[in-house]
Amino acid sequence: GAGVSQSPSNKVTEKGKDVELRCDPISGHTALYWYRQRLGQGLEFLIYFQGNSAPDKSGLPSDRFSAERTGESVSTLTIQRTQQEDSAVYLCASGNRQGSYGYTFGSGTRLTVV
């Protein structure tokens, strides 16, 4: 597609349930990031995929968070046993050639844990 696509755009879930967020990067982009953005706050790095290299998971806040990416295509971010503090917008960004030409963000998934 023309841009980075994220789904769902909004997700309301009950505390304790698992959620799965999806990101479709721009075709050909080897780099993919997940960020969390709480209301009125900055971009909190979660995880970084670069081609077939091992992902950089250093930003994942707990073992309830995990992410997968198949090759250079779709990525899913999974949050298990959701907590209220997980409520945020989850943004995905993709880029090519290790960021030589900038990164494009998706419109995000707004997660609300009730």
Place this chain on the structure above:
Amino acid sequence: GENVEQHPSTLSVQEGDSAVIKCTYSDSASNYFPWYKQELGKRPQLIIDIRSNVGEKKDQRIAVTLNKTAKHFSLHITETQPEDSAVYFCAASAAGSSASKIIFGSGTRLSIRP
């Protein structure tokens, strides 16, 4: 690893005046410095970027300067308009490096007073 600091966190300027946002970085290997604008409720969007082989880049009312020796770079917006009100993020990365990861500053909330 890379660390990016951004100042100020909030900035209010009179319409028509100039706004300057400053960032510093720590990793001398960083060579690519994009700036993103995030309007309320929207995704961050790339507005301008600069690579380490140039010291300044302009695009209409927006300019970015880079001082590699001092490891700082700045965003300058001239003749500010109401639509410039947004949160601005600077970032740094070592584009082209397989181990590169883009690091964002904490953001500057710019308000343009009418």
